[in-house]
Each structure stands twice: as structure tokens, then as C-alpha cells.
Amino acid sequence: MSDTSHGTGGLKFDAKKRAWPNELNIFFALILIVVIFEILGQTLPYMNDQSFLFDTRDRFDSIFNEARLRIIILQVSIIGIIALGVTQVIISGGIDLSSGPLVGATAMIVMSFAQTELVNGNPNPKAVFGDWAFDLPVLLPIIVGLAFGAFIGGINGALIAFTRIPPFIATLGMFLICRGIAQAWTRGKPVSFPTESYAALGKGMMPVFWFLLLAVVCHVVLKYTLYGKHTYAIGSNEDAARMSGINVKRHKIRVYMIASMLAAFAAIILSSKNLTAQSGMGIFYELYAIAMAVIGGVSLTGGRGSIIGTVLGAMVFGVIQSGFTYIKLDAFYQLMAMGAIIIAAVVLDKVRQDRGSSRS
Amino acid sequence: MSEVILETKNLTKHYGGVHALNDANFILHKGEHVAIMGDNGAGKSTFVRQITGVEQRTSGDIIFDGNPVHFAGPLDAREAGIETVFQTLALADDLDVPDNLFLGREKTFMNWLGPFRFLDYKAMRQETMAGLEKTAVKIPNIRNSIRNMSGGQRQCVAIARTATFHSKLTIMDEPTAALGVQETAQVENIVRTLKEAGEPLILISHNMRQVMDLVDRIVVFRRGRIVANLKKEETDGQDIVAYITGAKTQPEYDVETV
Ligand SMILES: Nc1ncnc2c1ncn2[C@@H]1O[C@H](COP(=O)(O)OP(=O)(O)OP(=O)(O)O)[C@@H](O)[C@H]1O
Ligand SMILES: [Mg+2]
Numbered sequence: 001m002s003d004t005s006h007g008t009g010g011l012k013f014d015a016k017k018r019a020w021p022n023e024l025n026i027f028f029a030l031i032l033i034v035v036i037f038e039i040l041g042q043t044l045p046y047m048n049d050q051s052f053l054f055d056t057r058d059r060f061d062s063i064f065n066e067a068r069l070r071i072i073i074l075q076v077s078i079i080g081i082i083a084l085g086v087t088q089v090i091i092s093g094g095i096d097l098s099s100g101p102l103v104g105a106t107a108m109i110v111m112s113f114a115q116t117e118l119v120n121g122n123p124n125p126k127a128v129f130g131d132w133a134f135d136l137p138v139l140l141p142i143i144v145g146l147a148f149g150a151f152i153g154g155i156n157g158a159l160i161a162f163t164r165i166p167p168f169i170a171t172l173g174m175f176l177i178c179r180g181i182a183q184a185w186t187r188g189k190p191v192s193f194p195t196e197s198y199a200a201l202g203k204g205m206m207p208v209f210w211f212l213l214l215a216v217v218c219h220v221v222l223k224y225t226l227y228g229k230h231t232y233a234i235g236s237n238e239d240a241a242r243m244s245g246i247n248v249k250r251h252k253i254r255v256y257m258i259a260s261m262l263a264a265f266a267a268i269i270l271s272s273k274n275l276t277a278q279s280g281m282g283i284f285y286e287l288y289a290i291a292m293a294v295i296g297g298v299s300l301t302g303g304r305g306s307i308i309g310t311v312l313g314a315m316v317f318g319v320i321q322s323g324f325t326y327i328k329l330d331a332f333y334q335l336m337a338m339g340a341i342i343i344a345a346v347v348l349d350k351v352r353q354d355r356g357s358s359r360s
Numbered sequence: 361m362s363e364v365i366l367e368t369k370n371l372t373k374h375y376g377g378v379h380a381l382n383d384a385n386f387i388l389h390k391g392e393h394v395a396i397m398g399d400n401g402a403g404k405s406t407f408v409r410q411i412t413g414v415e416q417r418t419s420g421d422i423i424f425d426g427n428p429v430h431f432a433g434p435l436d437a438r439e440a441g442i443e444t445v446f447q448t449l450a451l452a453d454d455l456d457v458p459d460n461l462f463l464g465r466e467k468t469f470m471n472w473l474g475p476f477r478f479l480d481y482k483a484m485r486q487e488t489m490a491g492l493e494k495t496a497v498k499i500p501n502i503r504n505s506i507r508n509m510s511g512g513q514r515q516c517v518a519i520a521r522t523a524t525f526h527s528k529l530t531i532m533d534e535p536t537a538a539l540g541v542q543e544t545a546q547v548e549n550i551v552r553t554l555k556e557a558g559e560p561l562i563l564i565s566h567n568m569r570q571v572m573d574l575v576d577r578i579v580v581f582r583r584g585r586i587v588a589n590l591k592k593e594e595t596d597g598q599d600i601v602a603y604i605t606g607a608k609t610q611p612e613y614d615v616e617t618v
Contacts, residue, residue, distance in 0.1 A: 226466055227475045229455075233463055236452035243414065243450040244464030245435025254475065303454035 022297040022352075026312040033316060037323035044327060052326055068322060070205070076292070076318035077211035078273070079285050080311065081266040083292040084211075084218045085259030087310040090293055091222070092255045093235035093302030094160060094167035099263040099289055101178035102152055103282030106145050106267035108182050111191040111277035114141040114198040126192040128185075138197040142268060149264025150257050152178065157256030161249035175286070182279035192276040202272030210269055214262065219307040231255060235302025291338070292317045294345045299353065364423075365390045365529055365560050366411070371420035373406050380406040382584045383420070388529070393551070393561045395571040398581035398604055404564045405447050407581070408533050412444045413437040425528055435464060441528030445518050445535050447564075457502035458488040461521045491524030494553070497546060512543030523550050530554060531562045536570065548574060568597045580604055587613050 037052040054065055082099045089096045115124055117134035124134070152174060159170040185191075200206070222228035230251050233241040242248050266285075271277040296313025298305025320341065324334045366388040373381040381403045388394055396404050410417040411424075413431025422429050424440060431437040434444070451460050458481070467480040467487075488502055497516040499509070506514055515535060522530050532551075536544040551574050554561055565571050571578060572592065580588040580603040588603040588610045602608040 221476060224478050224481075225473070225476045226468055226479060229459060229463075229466060229479060232454055233452045233459075236454040237450075239448070240450040240452050240463070243434050243446060245433060245438060246464050251475075303452070 023308045026297055026309055030316050033319055040327050072318040072322045073208050076314040077207035078266050078270050079288045080211045080314040081214055082263045082285055082289040083310050083314055084214055085262035086289045087293045087298050088231055088255050089259045090298050091235045091305050092231045096259050097171040097286050098174035098178055100282040100285035101175050102263045103267040103285055104182035104279050105178040106148055106264040107271040107277035107281045108185040108191055109148055110141045110145040110268055111271050113144050114194040116193055116195045119193045124193050128191055135195055145264045145268045146261050149261040153257035153260025157253030161252045188279055190276050190278045198272055202269040207269050215307055215311050222307055232303055291342045299349050363390045367423040369421040371410055372418045373410055374418045379584050384586050388560055390560055391558045393555055393575040394577045395575040396564045396579050402581040403584040404581050405533055408531055443522035443527040443530045445522055445532040447533035451518055453507040454505050456505055457517055458484040460517055461488050491520055512539045515539055519547055519550055529560050533564045582606055
């Protein structure tokens with residue numbers, strides 16, 4: 001009664017019929033941007049034939065300009081960790097604006113539990129607590145940081161799930177609250193001089209290691225676990241998810257908690273790398289993290305995107321930033337150009353979506 | 361008559377001042393296919409939402425499979441054995457066919473991981489194939505997101521979802537409202553499959569031909585009340601229309617004098 005040419009019989013998983021993965025587009029965009037900067041470097045009169053990508057000074061055995069590549073990936077790693085969480089929030093149909101200030105607040109709090117007693121033989125001049133808080137095992141500040149992140153994320157999630165206020169508003173409020181906490185913690189004074197083991201967390205290329213490790217974990221979680229599937233389902237059609245019996249409220253709280261814990265972890269790595277914490281840390285990070293996700297093809301309407309996309313988006317972000325510096329674009333023009341790129345990415349997503357929905 | 365699978369007693373739902381459903385007394389027997397008809401806003405979907413736990417009733421009783429039930433949510437109802445195709449499609453556009461079929465009851469392994477347990481994609485795909493094969497639903501590629509599928513194909517996915525899982529009761533709220541001729545025929549075939557399998561069905565439909573083709577009995581709703589309970593052999597299209605429009609009310613349901 002069914003003709004099998006159209007039916008499910010024999011269809012199995014025809015690879016040719018699968019949609020073109022958006023991640024490939026972003027990868028090509030990444031290459032294109034590198035090429036553009038390379039060409040700019042060759043043609044702009046003030047550039048003295050420097051190369052963006054290749055090693056022109058024969059310092060290394062490599063053909064690539066390793067120093068630049070290293071800086072790019074190091075620069076994007078910490079914000080990239082935040083972007084991994086923001087990606088999940090956006091896929092679930094929300095947004096998280098509080099991650100930047102959360103980085104500031106977490107860094108201040110965590111560093112207070114990571115201080116060492118003696119600095120070059122003298123008592124720590126930046127001590128926040130009494131003697132008991134010196135030279136604590138490194139696990140303690142990490143746990144404090146993650147717990148604080150979970151707490152803030154839990155409030156975000158609970159507000160959004162139970163009061164049904166828009167995520168934009170809830171996390172905007174939390175944005176100010178966290179910046180306030182960061183400043184109130186020491187009345188604005190920086191917290192410095194961490195223990196050696198704490199300083200080791202973000203030393204050298206460690207941020208890159210954490211970023212890639214967490215990216216792999218998040219990728220697996222989003223793609224292969226129940227949590228991931230429900231995140232996509234809720235972002236795609238919240239009512240359908242609810243009618244299918246998914247506990248949407250509880251799930252949203254989980255998503256925001258995980259995102260904030262990732263931001264808190266980024267704060268740990270950042271403060272460890274800088275060997276200090278300041279209340280102003282993480283300014284614009286929430287926007288940059290969102291930008292990485294959006295450039296990486298995560299749809300602001302929810303339901304679509306991937307960790308691979310966000311990692312590529314982070315690379316695009318880093319290359320653009322580095323490229324602007326390379327062609328000696330002033331910092332304020334860089335900000336403007338960044339803004340334009342984010343808007344362009346969202347417009348592109350909208351166009352893609354309209355094209356998709358015009359079929360039905 | 362065989363055993364009763366579902367019975368509602370004085371089932372009532374008020375939305376603030378809107379009396380969407382009043383004192384609905386309804387009985388469904390095992391293996392029986394019943395249609396619910398009525399004008400737009402008559403309370404048909406409301407009736408379904410009370411039974412399936414999507415909403416909480418204002419008052420009244422629901423007895424399912426011999427026991428009074430209070431479903432806290434649609435998952436409860438589904439676990440008890442009630443499968444529903446809602447009027448508003450409960451599908452996630454960005455997910456593919458197996459994902460949608462198994463949404464909310466995914467097959468998993470390493471379950472000790474709690475919410476982070478792993479999805480058994482392979483098993484879900486295989487069951488999806490088997491289910492679609494059984495219902496003869498045609499879908500180009502089950503691994504594409506359903507966003508790009510036609511309305512009919514999407515509806516078929518929603519219906520295949522209910523037909524794939526053995527249930528004690530299936531409820532379909534206007535399953536063919538947006539479908540073309542072919543897809544409608546396909547859905548009707550699925551309904552016949554259910555009949556052969558002896559699975560009871562509540563079908564909400566505005567399509568008189570379809571109702572007369574498929575079901576054993578017709579219950580008519582009007583302005584939140586049941587106004588008629590008609591055996592198919594003892595009625596016809598005109599008769600039903602008379603009940604729907606209010607030209608007629610069966611005496612036992614005549615409670616207009618409140
Ligand atoms: N959530 C709600 N809040 C307030 N009123 C509602 C709500 N849901 C339904 N109603 C009202 O209840 C009445 C019955 O609605 P219902 O959806 O059950 O109609 P229906 O018989 O399914 O109609 P249709 O054939 O158009 O699907 C309508 O007057 C509707 O406006
Ligand atoms: Mg309805």
C-alpha cells in the first residue's frame with residue numbers, strides 16, 4: 001500500500017540528503033577573513049610587507065606566524081569558555097547578559113580565597129580575610145567560584161522559569177547586581193597575590209587547554225545527552241517540549257546554572273592568568289561571548305546552533321580582533337567594526353531563517 | 361458492551377468567567393472509536409486538555425482504566441497510556457523525526473548520569489523506521505529537521521508518534537484539518553490500523569465524511585455542553601448538523617433550564 005521509493009523503507013541514512021552543515025560555512029568564512037587580512041597586509045602602504053598568517057622573520061622553523069596564532073587563541077579562550085555557556089542559553093531560547101559582571105564578581109571572591117600569606121617574605125599587602133584564608137588548597141577557591149556561579153545562574157534561571165519575565169530583563173538586572181557585588185567586595189580595591197597552585201591554573205597556554213577541554217565536554221553533552229536534546233527542544237518549541245512532558249522550568253534553571261558556572265570558571269582562569277582580580281574585570285565579555293555564539297551560527301531565536309559553531313565563531317572573533325590590531329586600526333574603530341560584525345551576523349541568521357520558513 | 365476505558369463525570373472547566381466546559385458526562389469503551397463534533401469554540405479541545413492533564417479541571421471526575429485519575433501533566437497521562445495529537449502541533453521544528461517521536465521519552469543509556477545520560481540514537485532511529493513503516497507514512501529523510509517538511513508530513517510525524525507507541529487510548533484533535541487529500545487518506549489509514557488493533561480512539565473532527573467513515577459513535581458538543589450521543593447507524597449528516605447548530609438537543613442532555 002505504500003510505494004517504497006518514497007517510504008521509509010530503504011531510506012536508511014542517505015548522507016547526500018543531509019543538510020549542508022552551517023559549521024562549514026563559518027569555517028570558510030574564517031579562512032576568507034584570514035585571506036582578507038593577508039591581502040590588506042600586502043597592499044596597505046604602511047604595512048611594510050608584513051604577513052598576517054605567515055612567519056616573515058624566520059624566527060621559527062614553522063611557516064606560520066606562531067606567535068600571532070598563539071595570541072589569537074589565548075585571547076579568545078577565556079571569553080570562549082563563557083561563550084560555551086551562552087551558547088546553551090541561547091539554544092534554549094534565552095539570553096544571558098550577566099556573564100561579564102559575573103566574571104568580575106567571581107574573580108574578586110575567588111581570589112580572596114586563593115591568596116598566599118607571604119609575598120617575597122613580606123605579609124600579603126592585599127589580604128582580604130584573616131590568617132585562616134591564606135594558602136588554602138586550590139580546590140577550595142575553585143569550589144567557591146563554581147558555587148557562586150551556580151547560585152547566580154540558579155537565580156537567573158528561577159526568575160526566568162517561574163516569573164516568566166524575559167531573560168533579557170532578568171539577566172540585565174543580574175548584570176548590575178554582579179557588578180555591584182564585585183565593587184562592594186573590597187570597596188573597589190584589587191585582590192592579588194594568589195598561591196602558586198592557583199596561579200598555575202591559568203598559566204601560559206592553560207586557558208587554551210581549559211577552553212578546548214570544556215568545548216569537547218559541552219559538545220558531547222549538547223549533542224549526545226538528554227540534557228542537550230531537551231535544550232534544543234525547548235528553544236525550538238517550548239510548548240511542544242512542555243506537552244511532551246519535559247520539565248521546562250527545571251531544565252531552564254539547569255541551563256542558566258551551567259552557563260553561569262562556565263562564566264565563573266572563566267573568572268577563575270582569568271584571575272589566575274592575571275595574578276590579580278579587579279572589580280572591573282570582564283567588561284563587555286557578555287557581549288563578546290554572545291557575539292562568538294552568534295557569529296558561530298547560534299540562532300538568537302533558539303533551537304539552532306552548536307558548540308563547534310561557537311568555537312569557530314570564537315576563532316573568527318579572535319582573528320578579526322587580531323587582524324584589526326595587525327592593520328593598526330585604532331581601538332575605537334575596532335569597537336565600531338566589531339559592533340557592525342555582530343549586527344551582520346544576526347542579520348545573516350535572520351535571512352537564513354526567512355529562507356527556511358518560506359518553504360512551509 | 362465491553363469494558364469502559366474512559367469515563368468523565370460532570371467534567372467542568374472555567375477560564376475565569378468563560379464556562380468552556382460544563383458537566384461533561386462521557387463514556388468510551390475498549391476498542392471503540394468515538395468522534396467529537398461541534399462548532400468552533402464548543403469546548404472540544406478544552407475537554408481533551410482536561411483529560412490529558414495539560415490543564416487542571418475546575419471540577420468533576422475522570423475515570424481511566426477503572427481508576428479515578430488526576431494527571432499533573434501530559435507526561436503523567438502518557439505514562440498512564442493516553443497518547444494525544446494536539447490541535448496545535450506539539451513538534452520541535454529544529455529536531456529531526458526520531459527526536460520528535462521520542463521527545464520526552466527518549467531512549468537512553470548510562471542512566472546513572474541523570475539528566476546528562478546519553479541518548480541511544482540508534483535504537484530510536486530503528487524504532488522510528490519501524491513505526492513509520494507500520495503506518496505507511498512517507499518522509500524523505502528522517503534525519504532532516506522537520507522545519508523543512510510540509511504541513512502534512514509534519515502532521516504525519518505527530519500522528520506516527522502516537523501510533524508508534526502502544527497506548528490504551530489515543531486522542532486526536534483535528535488531525536487532518538490542514539492536510540491535503542493524500543495525507544488525509546494516510547491519517548485515516550492510521551486510524552483504521554488502530555481500530556484493527558483494538559485501540560480506542562477519540563477523534564475530534566469537523567469533517568462529516570471522515571467521521572461517518574471512521575467511527576462507531578458521535579458525541580456532539582455545543583457551547584461547552586454535550587448535547588447528543590449518537591450511534592453511527594442511527595444518525596446521518598443532517599441529523600448531526602442539527603445538533604451542532606442547536607436546532608436539536610437530545611432530551612437527556614437538555615439542561616438549558618439551569
Ligand atoms: N486558556 C483559555 N483561556 C480563556 N478561554 C479559553 C481558553 N482556552 C479556551 N478558551 C475558550 O473556551 C472555549 C472553548 O474552546 P475550545 O478550544 O475548547 O474550542 P474547540 O471546540 O476546540 O473549537 P475549535 O473547533 O475551533 O478547535 C472558547 O470560547 C475559547 O475561547
Ligand atoms: Mg479545538
